[in-house]
Amino acid sequence: MALHETEHDTGSRPAAGAAFSFADRLLEELRRRRIRLWVDGGRLHYDAPAHAIDDRILGLLRRHRDTLVQRLLHAEEPTAGPGTPGSQWLRPLKQTPHGTNTVVFVIPAAGSGPSTYRSWAEAAPEGLDVVCVHLPGREERFAEEPYTTVGPLADRIAHEVAGHLADSARPFVLFGHSAGGLIGYEVARRLDSARLKLLVVAASTPPSEAHTADLTDTELLDALRDWGGTPEEALSDSAVRTAVLPRLRADLAVVASCHRPWSEAARLAVPIVVFAGAEDESGTPEDCAAWSHWTTDGFRLHTVPGGHFFPAQQPARLLRTIAETVSGAG
Template identity: 35%
Template structure:
């Protein structure tokens, strides 16, 4: 029997409480991202009876004084124990970019403990088995080089780059996240029992449609793919559309 969920974990943010939710959606941020990125998604899904739980990684915002975790598997290992108390309700997993990889590894760990997520929603990330030649790891660049890469993705408010104090605060977490994403290597093993729905921006040069379709190789369940207008951070502009696709898929799976 899973213990009742509480709001005491430093890892989990429940911005909106849904009375008797039909499902929970655990959301994992991108590299350099924080739990607050998913507040719009929480608002969009609450009306459909889906309660969003947003993950706060160590080393940012109210956890900025904690050591960063610089590996995907390390994050998944630590998260697994934090998530289990929330599994008193049917729970699905959503991750964007690096968060999709953490979500995949977390789902594997949950399934190994007998908790099968309702679905994994993998956004803005190629399948775990698809690697690209690395022309020079971003996490090994100097601060200017790291920030230059982040600027190209258009996922960060330009005002952040103009605030030197804020940049000093976020750089350690940003570098740790890039190290986690760039050093991750998929280890062949069990496929997920949970179905996978992939989401990708039509103009995302970090993920081709073929790389997104390859998520089908990582599940024994059903696979679906949604493309959206935009680049790597299509999600920021297409949050309502994505919320509709997620809510619709959850409704299908709950029938």
């Protein structure tokens, strides 16, 4: 049996948390095909039976080689499976006992976590469950290293979403707030599922808009004030600033890494619904409307009152619109 090798760029490594990501699902498929992977000298090697390797598998190996190397190097570290009680990545806000509802997965704004969206639990109408993605470096996961690039982060979220839904046929929606909208787009690209009914984006401009993470502390604090949602007493506390600003800067690096030029190939075959705040200067309704170019399957823009954090302030309105849109889409 011939031994094959893919090139590995040792100068480009994913964040530490990236090793436990979409690669787990790919490794499971490779094991079913009896394809053996190992790392030697910083390179990824594989050995396979005849006809086990096709163009799709080769493409996945090339695309995810850095993540696979890190995953194999850390294989001795225990990890919780997706959707299990030990997984910290998903926080159910509203979950019906029988699991027949459409699930809305909420990807928070930069620096935010599940507590920002706790009002969604009571606001969710009949027919919708709500699960918030809990990212490293936020709230109870504050001590963990945050991600700084979108690729491995989107891989991991897609892995968790797929695992959460693995035992059911439920449809689902991806909802991204601000930075979460850009991350949600990347997650949608990774989920080849007819059950994904909508990508919903709030207070976010599309990936073709360039974003910078190179902000001074003063500029970052001014941006936080403009966005709203952060008490002034917190912004004035030096200990809070010292702890929070580096993690927020990491989140903005993720946003900057989302940049991609528009192309036909980048369009999703999933409807996109966008909510824009009428008083949100960081992403006006006109700016947000540019998301219409990023789908081949329907687009709708809703302008609502409020600034950047309107999703946390009027969840009933957003969730009702999502429920009606999913119902109308059949």
